[in-house]
Amino acid sequence: MPSRAGLRRAFSGLLDAIAARLGLTLTISALLMMGLLAGLYVERSAQQAEESRQVFSDRHIRNGFMSMTDVQRLVLIFQQAKEHGGFRPETRSDFIAASDFLYARAQHFRQSLEGQVESDYAQEAVRSVDAVVEIADRAATATGDLSALWQEMLAANNEARRALTIFLEDMGRLQNEVMQDQARAVREQRLVVLASIFGMTVVGLASLLLLRREVTARNARIRAERHVEHLAYFDQLTDLPNRVQFHGYLTERLLRPEPVTLVLLDLDDFKGVNDTYGHAAGDAVLRHVAGLLSRLAAAAQGLAARLGGDEFAIALPTDDPGALTRTLAQLLQDARNGMSFKGEGLSIGLSIGYATSTRLGQGRPPSLDKFFRVVDFALYYSKSSGRGRFTEYDSALEGRFRERQSMVEELPHAITGGGLDIYLQPKVRIPGGTIYGFEALVRWNRGGQVVSPDEFIKVAEECGLIYDIDRHVMDVATGLLARFNRDHASDLSISVNLSALHFNSRRIVEWVREALATSGLGTGLLTVEITETAELRDWQEAQAVMADLRALGARIAIDDFGVGYSSLAYLRSKVVDEVKIDRSIVEMIETSDEARFLLDGVLSIAGNLGLEVVVEGVESRAQLEALEKMGSTRAQGFYFGEAVPADQALAALSKVTVAAPVAAVSG
Amino acid sequence: MRFALCLLILGLLGLPPVSAQTMPRPRTLAPMDHAPAELTVAGPDGSERVYTPALLEELPTYALRTTTPWREVPAEFEGILLTDLLAANGLDSAEAITVLAENEYAVTIPRAAWEALNILVATRVDGAPHSRRARGPIQFVVAMDTYQASPIAREDYLVWMAARIEPVE
Numbered sequence: 001m002p003s004r005a006g007l008r009r010a011f012s013g014l015l016d017a018i019a020a021r022l023g024l025t026l027t028i029s030a031l032l033m034m035g036l037l038a039g040l041y042v043e044r045s046a047q048q049a050e051e052s053r054q055v056f057s058d059r060h061i062r063n064g065f066m067s068m069t070d071v072q073r074l075v076l077i078f079q080q081a082k083e084h085g086g087f088r089p090e091t092r093s094d095f096i097a098a099s100d101f102l103y104a105r106a107q108h109f110r111q112s113l114e115g116q117v118e119s120d121y122a123q124e125a126v127r128s129v130d131a132v133v134e135i136a137d138r139a140a141t142a143t144g145d146l147s148a149l150w151q152e153m154l155a156a157n158n159e160a161r162r163a164l165t166i167f168l169e170d171m172g173r174l175q176n177e178v179m180q181d182q183a184r185a186v187r188e189q190r191l192v193v194l195a196s197i198f199g200m201t202v203v204g205l206a207s208l209l210l211l212r213r214e215v216t217a218r219n220a221r222i223r224a225e226r227h228v229e230h231l232a233y234f235d236q237l238t239d240l241p242n243r244v245q246f247h248g249y250l251t252e253r254l255l256r257p258e259p260v261t262l263v264l265l266d267l268d269d270f271k272g273v274n275d276t277y278g279h280a281a282g283d284a285v286l287r288h289v290a291g292l293l294s295r296l297a298a299a300a301q302g303l304a305a306r307l308g309g310d311e312f313a314i315a316l317p318t319d320d321p322g323a324l325t326r327t328l329a330q331l332l333q334d335a336r337n338g339m340s341f342k343g344e345g346l347s348i349g350l351s352i353g354y355a356t357s358t359r360l361g362q363g364r365p366p367s368l369d370k371f372f373r374v375v376d377f378a379l380y381y382s383k384s385s386g387r388g389r390f391t392e393y394d395s396a397l398e399g400r401f402r403e404r405q406s407m408v409e410e411l412p413h414a415i416t417g418g419g420l421d422i423y424l425q426p427k428v429r430i431p432g433g434t435i436y437g438f439e440a441l442v443r444w445n446r447g448g449q450v451v452s453p454d455e456f457i458k459v460a461e462e463c464g465l466i467y468d469i470d471r472h473v474m475d476v477a478t479g480l481l482a483r484f485n486r487d488h489a490s491d492l493s494i495s496v497n498l499s500a501l502h503f504n505s506r507r508i509v510e511w512v513r514e515a516l517a518t519s520g521l522g523t524g525l526l527t528v529e530i531t532e533t534a535e536l537r538d539w540q541e542a543q544a545v546m547a548d549l550r551a552l553g554a555r556i557a558i559d560d561f562g563v564g565y566s567s568l569a570y571l572r573s574k575v576v577d578e579v580k581i582d583r584s585i586v587e588m589i590e591t592s593d594e595a596r597f598l599l600d601g602v603l604s605i606a607g608n609l610g611l612e613v614v615v616e617g618v619e620s621r622a623q624l625e626a627l628e629k630m631g632s633t634r635a636q637g638f639y640f641g642e643a644v645p646a647d648q649a650l651a652a653l654s655k656v657t658v659a660a661p662v663a664a665v666s667g
Numbered sequence: 668m669r670f671a672l673c674l675l676i677l678g679l680l681g682l683p684p685v686s687a688q689t690m691p692r693p694r695t696l697a698p699m700d701h702a703p704a705e706l707t708v709a710g711p712d713g714s715e716r717v718y719t720p721a722l723l724e725e726l727p728t729y730a731l732r733t734t735t736p737w738r739e740v741p742a743e744f745e746g747i748l749l750t751d752l753l754a755a756n757g758l759d760s761a762e763a764i765t766v767l768a769e770n771e772y773a774v775t776i777p778r779a780a781w782e783a784l785n786i787l788v789a790t791r792v793d794g795a796p797h798s799r800r801a802r803g804p805i806q807f808v809v810a811m812d813t814y815q816a817s818p819i820a821r822e823d824y825l826v827w828m829a830a831r832i833e834p835v836e
Contacts, residue, residue, distance in 0.1 A: 070770060093703065100799030101770045104827065107800075111737050 015210055034199060038192045049185040052178045060122070061175075063109040064168045067129050068161065070105045074098040074136055075157050081139075082146045092140065099136035106130050125167035128160035235306040237283055238290030246305035247368065250315050254365045259319035259358040262371050263328070264379045265293070267310035268349030268387040281341045285348055286310065288339040296331060319356040321392075328352055328390040336388070352390035353378025360393075377401065407456050408463045414444055415468045421445050422476045424650070425643035427495065427614060427636045431628050435653060437493030439529070439636065440477035441643045442469060457499070466499045467507075473497070474515045477646070478526060482519035484650050492653075495527040495557060503530065503542035513552050523553035527578060531559040532570070546575035557614070562598065571605055579606055583617025586637070589626050600630050607631075689810035691729035691787045696745055698724075701796045704769075704804035706788075708756045709833035716756060720790040720797075720804055726751045731787045733810045736822055737802065744808045746789035749781050752832070763835040766807070769799075769828040775835055780819050784809045788829070802827030 017023045077095045081087045087095060106129040113122050135156050139149045233245040241249070253260040267273075267289065274282040290304070293312055297304035302316040318324065331350065338347035355375045357365040366374070378393040381401060385391070414420050424438035444451035460466040474496045481494040502508040516526060528549055530542075546556045557578035558570045562585045570576050581599060588595035599615070606613045615627055618637030627635060641649075701720035709715045726747040734741050753759045763777045776786075787808045790797055797803025806827045814820045 066770070066772075097769065097799060101828065103800045104802055105770070108737065 012213075015206070015213060018206065019210060031199070031203065035196075038196055042189050042192050045185040045188040049178070049181040052174070052181045058175075059112055060109075060116075061168060061171050063105070063112060064125065064164050064171065067102070067105050067109055067125070068164050070098065070102040071129065071132050071157060071160050071164075074102055074132065075153060078136070078139060078146070078150065078153055082150045086144070086146065087140075095136070096140050099133055099140060102129060102136065103133050106133055119167075119170060121163070121167045121170045125160075125163040128156070128163035132156045132160050235290075238287050238306050240290045240294060240312075241303060241305040243305065243307045246303065246307065246313055246315070249303050249305075250371070251368050253315060253317070254357060254368065254371070258317060259356055260365075261316045261318055261324060261354055261356040262375045263314040263316065263352060263354040264307075264372075264375045265289075265312040265314070266351045266379060266383060268351055268383075270310035273346065277341060277344065277346070281344075281346065284341050285339070285346060289335065289348060289350070292331060292334050296327065300327070319358045321356075324354065324356070324392075325390075328354070332388065332390065349388040350390075351379060351382040351387045353380065353382050353393065354390065355393035374398070404459050407459045408465070410446065411444075411456065411460055411463075411465045412468070414446070415465070415472055419445050420469065420472060421450075422473060422480065422646040423643040424477075424480075424494075424646045425636060426641040426649070426653075427493070427634060428640045429633060430624060430635050433640060435492070435640075436634075437495065437525070437527075438477075438481070438649060439495040439497075439643075440473055440646075441497070442473045443643075453497075461499055461501060466501060470496070470498050470502065471511050471515075474511065474526075475518065478515045478519035478521045480646050480650065481525065482521040484654075485522065485525070486520070488654060491522055491525060493525040493527060493555075494521070495529050497529045497531070497559065500530055500532065500542075503545045504538060506545060506548070509545060509548045509552070512549055512554055516552060516554070524555060526553070527555040527557050529557040529559040529580065543573065543575050550575060550577070561602070571602075571609055571611060576611060578612040578614060580614045580616050580636075583637070586615055586617045586619075586623055586627075590622055596626070596630070599627075599632075603630055603632055688813045688816060689731065689733060691731040691748060691785055691810070694728055694730040694745060696724055696728045696791065699791065699796055701790060702798060702804040704828075704830075706805050706829055707831045708752065708758070709831070710756045711758060711761065711834050718752075723747055723752070723788060723790055723805070726755060729787060731789075731808060731810055733808065733812075735802075735808060735811070735825065743793050744787055744789035744806075745791040745794075746787050746805075746808070749786040749788050749807065752788055753781070756832075758832070758834055761834040765833050765835055766824075766826045766829055767831040767833075768826055769830045772826065772828075774823045774826060776824050777819075780821075780824060783817060784813055784820055784824070786824070799828060805829045 018027050074095070077091060077098055081091050081095065084091070106126060109129065110126045113126065132153070135149060135153050139146060139153065142149060233242060234240065235242045250260070250262065267285065270282065270285070273285055286306070289312060290306060293304035293314055296302075297314050297316070300316045300318065302314055304312065304314045307313050316324070316327070332352070335348040335350045338345050340346070353375050355371065355378060357371065360366045360371070360374065365371075374393040377398055378391040381397060382389050382391040391397075410419075421443045423441045423443050425441060426435040427437045427439060428435050442453055444453075444456055457466065457469070460469050477494050477496055481492055485491055498508065512526070512528070515521075528546075530546075550556060555577040556575055557580055558576055559580045560582045561570075561579045562582040571579065579602065581602065585595050585599055589599060603613050612634060613632065614634040614636055615632050616636045618624055618627065618635045618639045620639060623637075624635065624639060643649075644652075698721065704720055706718045706723065707715055708718065724747065728745060728747055730743060730745045732741050732743050750759065753761070753764065758764060761778065763775050764781070765773055765775050767773045780786075789806045789808045790804065792801060792803065797806060807825050807829060809820060809825060814825075
């Protein structure tokens with residue numbers, strides 16, 4: 001037994017076949033043929049009934065009966081005449097009239113039969129009536145005894161009755177046939193009608209089924225199209241509009257004069273969320289953020305979209321800076337408040353960049369590409385400035401940023417290609433001002449323009465180039481000083497600045513060892529200057545590194561003491577040899593008692609702890625005198641000499657050394 | 668059907684339905700001996716009047732040359748108009764009349780039929796008295812063209828051996 005699905009499939013196939021061009025043509029032809037056949041059938045049946053109706057006519061039956069009556073009337077009058085022995089005048093006239101009736105009747109009878117009823121019964125009936133009339137005609141003129149004629153009349157009468165009866169029975173049979181024909185015609189017509197109704201019902205049902213299939217298929221197609229459209233314009237995970245739709249929307253908005261603000265957002269450390277909590281959590285976070293953004297966009301009559309990954313965008317129809325700031329701050333806060341995932345509270349950090357079409361200058365809205373590019377920059381800036389914040393695009397900001405970028409690109413070439421020059425600033429003993437060493441400072445000769453370390457060291461630290469720079473400076477400076485000391489039999493020291501970043505690994509120890517070994521600089525003549533920054537996080541590790549460096553014969557100096565993160569804690573550290581007082585302290589020494597007390601205290605403490613104190617930034621005689629009064633023994637500053645290229649500094653010193661070798665040796 | 672079609676075609680052609688049909692023509696008849704016959708006309712008040720063919724011919728007489736359903740060859744019928752006879756007996760406003768024949772044949776003729784068909788009550792054929800054997804002596808005759816053209820004409824109205832006319836109650 002075929003399965004339900006099989007039947008359905010077969011039925012579907014049949015409908016398909018009918019719906020095909022050939023199937024439809026054949027089906028319509030078959031229907032037309034059936035209709036034609038049914039019509040012909042009905043027509044033929046009706047025609048048959050009509051034909052038999054034409055053969056049969058009640059007129060003939062009436063004529064038959066009337067003939068019998070008329071014969072009867074004639075015979076009755078003749079019988080009276082016979083009984084009275086002959087015709088009386090009025091009887092004769094009645095008799096003639098009756099025979100006239102019969103004559104006319106017979107003629108009428110014959111005429112009405114002509115062309116309609118050709119049967120022998122009919123002919124015989126008419127002939128039998130004619131025979132009666134013939135006898136009556138003879139009787140009408142007869143005189144005397146009527147007996148012989150009476151016998152003839154009786155025989156003719158009997159014959160006419162018999163013939164008419166037979167004729168009438170034949171007509172009855174015909175009538176029956178007509179009625180049967182008609183009944184059959186009705187039956188056949190009913191059959192055709194029923195068949196037609198059945199056929200139409202089948203055709204109608206098939207049509208309805210086809211229609212339903214068509215409608216169902218069309219609905220499915222529409223649903224599929226909608227789905228495809230949704231796929232094309234919406235993000236599946238968050239149901240937010242996707243990049244395609246967002247671009248279209250923004251393009252259209254940019255054609256209008258009204259301002260539009262483009263906001264790009266990145267999730268901070270989204271990878272971390274995925275790695276820590278799994279991708280389900282990542283998806284939940286994306287959906288949560290999508291919810292926040294779509295509510296925000298809906299409230300502002302803008303559009304939120306997911307551009308891909310953890311990148312989102314909003315277009316807002318406003319250029320009100322205050323409103324934008326408030327909105328974005330609130331968004332950051334809402335995201336930071338986080339969400340709950342399987343009982344865990346997840347705080348979400350967002351980095352946001354935005355720009356407003358009307359504030360991008362040139363008096364006309366930016367192109368879509370430019371709009372995205374600048375907002376991308378603002379977003380990048382937010383990320384590189386520590387995330388969890390929003391930045392409005394600003395061309396000056398970008399200018400600085402681009403400058404920094406180009407530095408990052410050019411610095412490596414400067415390091416390897418000799419673009420970094422070593423400058424030396426003398427360090428002197430006071431009182432007396434004898435140079436006992438130099439601080440090596442790096443300058444970047446960037447296309448003929450000298451760039452100070454303030455401008456590029458930070459960049460170098462950020463991009464990791466600082467290691468190469470510091471090592472380069474250390475190698476060159478130790479080399480120069482070692483050679484100078486050898487050439488002049490001097491023991492000048494050299495201070496080299498090391499980024500705090502070095503103290504997070506032991507690599508620097510190896511580098512220092514190499515520098516000392518390669519240069520052959522004397523023990524205790526290399527001082528490593530460290531500026532305490534946030535990067536010097538692991539003080540224990542840093543101390544260990546410093547201890548190693550000291551073991552190699554290097555000295556450790558804390559630079560910029562008195563500002564920033566530097567603290568008195570360093571002073572009691574076992575690994576520090578020198579403290580360099582920041583120039584800002586010296587600047588105030590003449591005007592501020594606090595500065596003097598502070599310096600005095602540091603000198604006193606350092607002295608007690610056996611640390612050497614170098615005061616930086618000495619620029620005047622007065623400052624020097626004040627320092628001398630406080631018992632300071634080491635100083636550095638413009639007053640003694642500014643930083644100049646190493647060869648100049650050493651050349652100048654060699655003259656002095658040549659001129660006053662005793663002083664140098666004795667200092 | 669055919670008539671309706673003709674009417675339709677004529678109507679379409681914008682032509683008036685021309686009546687080219689034969690009408691009984693007035694004709695003065697000389698007295699003649701007729702076969703013995705009587706036509707009794709019952710008036711609306713129940714009064715009866717008996718006409719012999721001669722009495723009938725006292726009304727205006729007409730002649731009509733035509734065939735009948737039983738005559739293939741045209742014959743010259745003479746007699747009076749049924750409308751005149753009915754008018755003379757106050758039956759012209761009757762809705763219908765019943766005509767009976769000597770052989771007990773009966774037919775009802777509505778007024779519309781007798782007004783439209785110009786029925787001649789014939790008493791003579793081809794200048795001779797009408798005989799019973801020729802469907803006389805008093806026969807209702809309608810010009811064949813009128814008879815064929817009229818949708819209401821029926822062979823039943825062509826009564827022969829007419830014996831009595833009475834109004835239909």
